[in-house]
C-alpha cells in the first residue's frame with residue numbers, strides 16, 4: 001500500500017469505516033499526496049484527455065456560446081468571464097483568444113477569473129494563460145468573484161467532487177462504506193446512514209438487493225453557489241461532464257490511471273476517481289433559483305454551435321494530415337461512440353432567454 005493508502009488505513013483503524021465521499025476527497029485532495037494536489041493528470045502523457053485538450057475547436061465554440069449568452073442578457077459592460085476547474089488552462093486560453101476576435105468590446109471590458117482548488121494547478125494555469133494579453137485573477141471558490149454579472153464555464157469539474165453511494169439491502173438503502181478486511185486491505189462494507197424513499201428514483205422500489213444509488217451533495221452545493229450568483233447579479237453558465245440526464249440506479253465509481261481503468265483501491269492518490277454526474281439534480285438546483293436549465297448531449301451541442309463549419313474552415317488552412325487530424329478530433333468530441341453521447345451539457349440562462357443554440 002502506498003503512503004496515502006497507509007494514512008487512510010490508519011484513519012479507518014482509529015475511527016471506523018469511511019464513506020465513499022471521504023475516500024474520494026482524501027484521494028483527490030490530500031495536501032501531501034492527493035491526485036489534484038500532486039499530479040498533472042491531463043493530456044496524452046497523463047491519465048485522461050479532456051475536450052479542450054482534444055482540440056481548440058471545443059474552446060472556440062464555448063467562447064461563441066458565452067458571447068451569444070452575453071448578448072442575450074443585454075451585453076452588460078461590467079461582466080466577469082470565469083472558468084471553474086480549469087486544469088491546465090487550455091480552455092480559458094482558447095476562450096480569451098476567440099472572444100478577443102469575435103467580441104473585442106466584451107474582451108476589453110470583461111474581468112477574467114479562474115476558480116481553482118489546487119495551488120499546483122494554479123501555477124500551471126499561470127503558465128498557460130500568462131501570455132494571453134488580458135489580466136486574469138485566481139479564486140479558490142466562486143465566493144470571491146466580483147459582485148456583477150457572470151458568464152461561467154466548467155468542463156469536467158462536477159465529476160471531480162465527492163459523491164456517496166447507497167446499497168439496497170432488505171428493502172432499505174444503506175450507505176456504502178470503505179473499511180479494512182482481515183488482511184488490512186480496503187474493502188466495501190455497509191455504513192450507518194440510510195436514504196429515504198423521497199430521495200430515490202421510482203425504479204428503486206422494485207430494484208433487487210445489491211443495487212446502488214449515488215447522490216452528490218457537494219456537487220449540488222457548488223452548483224447552488226454558482227446559480228445563486230447568476231440569480232442575484234445576472235449572467236449565464238455552461239457545464240460539461242459525463243453523466244446522465246435522468247436520475248437512475250447504478251454503480252459508476254471509477255478509477256482511471258494512464259488512460260486505463262483500474263481498481264478503486266489500487267493506487268490511492270495516483271489515479272483519478274470519478275463518478276457520473278446526475279445532470280437532473282444539477283438542473284433542479286438551477287430551477288430552484290428561478291433560472292432556466294437546458295440539458296443536452298455534448299455532440300448535439302457542438303454540432304448545433306457549428307462544429308462542422310468550424311472544422312471545415314480550419315481544414316482549408318491545413319494539409320492532408322492536418323485535415324485527417326481535424327476529422328478525428330470532430331469524431332472524438334461529438335461522435336456518438338466517443339464523447340458525443342456520454343458527455344452531457346447543462347446550460348443555465350435567465351428565465352425568458354431563448355436556449356442557445358436555438359432548437360430547430
Ligand code: SAH
Pocket residue numbers: 036042050051052053084085086087088091115116117118121140141154155156157160161
Ligand atoms: N477543465 C479541465 C480540467 C478538469 S479536471 C479540462 O477540461 O481539462 C478538474 C479540475 O477541477 C482540476 O483543475 C481540479 O483541480 C479542479 N477542481 C476540483 N475541485 C474543485 C473545486 N471544488 N473548486 C475549483 N476547482 C476544483
